Amino acid sequence: MGSIFHSSKGGNALVPKAYLLPFVLITSLFFAWGLANNMTDTLLAAFKKIMSMTDFQTSWIQMAFYGAYFCLALPAAIIIKKTTYKTGIVIGLILFITGALLFYPCSKTMVYWHFLASLYILAGGLSVLETTANPYIILMGPEETATRRLNLAQSFNPIGSITGVILSKFFILSGLASYTATQRAEMNAEELNQIQSAELNAVMGPYVGVAVILIVILVLIIFSRMPKASDGGASLNLVSTYKRLFANKKYFYGVITQFFYVGAQISVWSFIIRYAMRELSIDEESASTVYIISLVLFVGARFIFTGLMKYYSPGKLLLFAAAMAAVCSGLTIVLHGYAGVVCLMLISFFMSLMFPTIYGITITGLGEDTKIGGSGHIMAILGGAVITAAQGGVSDSTGTINYSYIVPLCCFLVVLAYGLYIEKSGK
Numbered sequence: 001m002g003s004i005f006h007s008s009k010g011g012n013a014l015v016p017k018a019y020l021l022p023f024v025l026i027t028s029l030f031f032a033w034g035l036a037n038n039m040t041d042t043l044l045a046a047f048k049k050i051m052s053m054t055d056f057q058t059s060w061i062q063m064a065f066y067g068a069y070f071c072l073a074l075p076a077a078i079i080i081k082k083t084t085y086k087t088g089i090v091i092g093l094i095l096f097i098t099g100a101l102l103f104y105p106c107s108k109t110m111v112y113w114h115f116l117a118s119l120y121i122l123a124g125g126l127s128v129l130e131t132t133a134n135p136y137i138i139l140m141g142p143e144e145t146a147t148r149r150l151n152l153a154q155s156f157n158p159i160g161s162i163t164g165v166i167l168s169k170f171f172i173l174s175g176l177a178s179y180t181a182t183q184r185a186e187m188n189a190e191e192l193n194q195i196q197s198a199e200l201n202a203v204m205g206p207y208v209g210v211a212v213i214l215i216v217i218l219v220l221i222i223f224s225r226m227p228k229a230s231d232g233g234a235s236l237n238l239v240s241t242y243k244r245l246f247a248n249k250k251y252f253y254g255v256i257t258q259f260f261y262v263g264a265q266i267s268v269w270s271f272i273i274r275y276a277m278r279e280l281s282i283d284e285e286s287a288s289t290v291y292i293i294s295l296v297l298f299v300g301a302r303f304i305f306t307g308l309m310k311y312y313s314p315g316k317l318l319l320f321a322a323a324m325a326a327v328c329s330g331l332t333i334v335l336h337g338y339a340g341v342v343c344l345m346l347i348s349f350f351m352s353l354m355f356p357t358i359y360g361i362t363i364t365g366l367g368e369d370t371k372i373g374g375s376g377h378i379m380a381i382l383g384g385a386v387i388t389a390a391q392g393g394v395s396d397s398t399g400t401i402n403y404s405y406i407v408p409l410c411c412f413l414v415v416l417a418y419g420l421y422i423e424k425s426g427k
Helices: 017-041 043-050 060-082 085-101 103-109 112-138 143-154 156-175 181-185 189-222 238-247 249-270 272-280 284-308 314-334 337-351 354-363 367-398 403-425
Strands: none
Touching: 017 043, 017 060, 017 085, 017 112, 017 143, 017 156, 017 189, 017 249, 017 284, 043 060, 043 112, 043 156, 043 189, 043 272, 043 284, 060 085, 060 112, 060 249, 060 367, 085 103, 085 112, 085 189, 103 112, 103 189, 112 143, 112 354, 112 367, 143 156, 143 284, 143 354, 156 189, 156 284, 238 249, 238 367, 249 272, 249 337, 249 354, 249 367, 249 403, 272 284, 272 337, 284 314, 284 337, 314 337, 314 354, 314 403, 354 367, 354 403, 367 403
16 A cells, blocks of 8 residues: 555555554544444433523534544545644644533533534544545555454444434433423523523533543543554645546545435434434433444444454345445334334444445555545545535424434435445456
């Protein structure tokens, strides 16, 4: 691959021994942004109750969050192209920590857009981290095992996700008062303000706590010896780079597919609590258990699919997973009660393969365009904002969260089409 991570001694090892410590350190970041991503997903249900919002209004949380991913990905790629991966990681962590700490003053101002601004800064840090860490993992060993290696690292992302939802369950959702929107509308301003203040303090706590832990991780990374993996000041011509990338159909179609996949994933998880509440007649805290089970399935499936890649091509597994996710989405729409909830949870099982596999298929072999090419996938995370808003709109217009799952269903069909393309083209 022409990278400092290639080692003849490593053979076709998943992670050559010489790069084990850097692999472990960078993989820990996958846990960190998984925690932040899914802790933020629960904010839709929290703010809907705290501020009596519509589903579309709460979807602005995801628009701010994933909009930052889109805006910061290319600058991050340019930074690591000109400097080192370690520089990108440090910058990303600083932004992550800053955004999380800003939740404290936001809990005092109690203004919705202040929280959105803090999330934007936090997510900007995550965008830099993902732009940096994903190709870094790809380069930490032989090209033949690149997709498996990324799937392994990404397996720790949903473990962080589960931790994030657990934190939300016990520190955010459990701190919400039981008053309905109607009851809140009947309260006087002072009484409502006191309730909302307590609820927003509950929202703030986990984010500030995570920031403290991240400060420790930041210090460890700063003082750890990491391979530079720098282009050594190589010239950067974005026009030429993008011409090559757009001409590469495997890459170009893959980034488009990633947009729809991420949109599907965030949509499924953003409204899973609302769906469970409706179908099982339970509150937000109890419904978060359904979310946690879904993430456990996601984690288990990630390791299962990583193992299956020894025997089946990534394209074939992607094709199978997309087809099953589409089927489960359709059943989520038409079934009710526990049957519908089970089908909704099973979507997470089949989603687990998709992001790292699409990423690995498209990035492998890009050579000098790897860093800029990787940023395209992080920019595609904008799908999490756009598709989630679309699903929120469908939910509000139809009056039921069930019908809104037609949106991720359509997204999985796009992933299915890409899987077919990869298998037919033999790429």
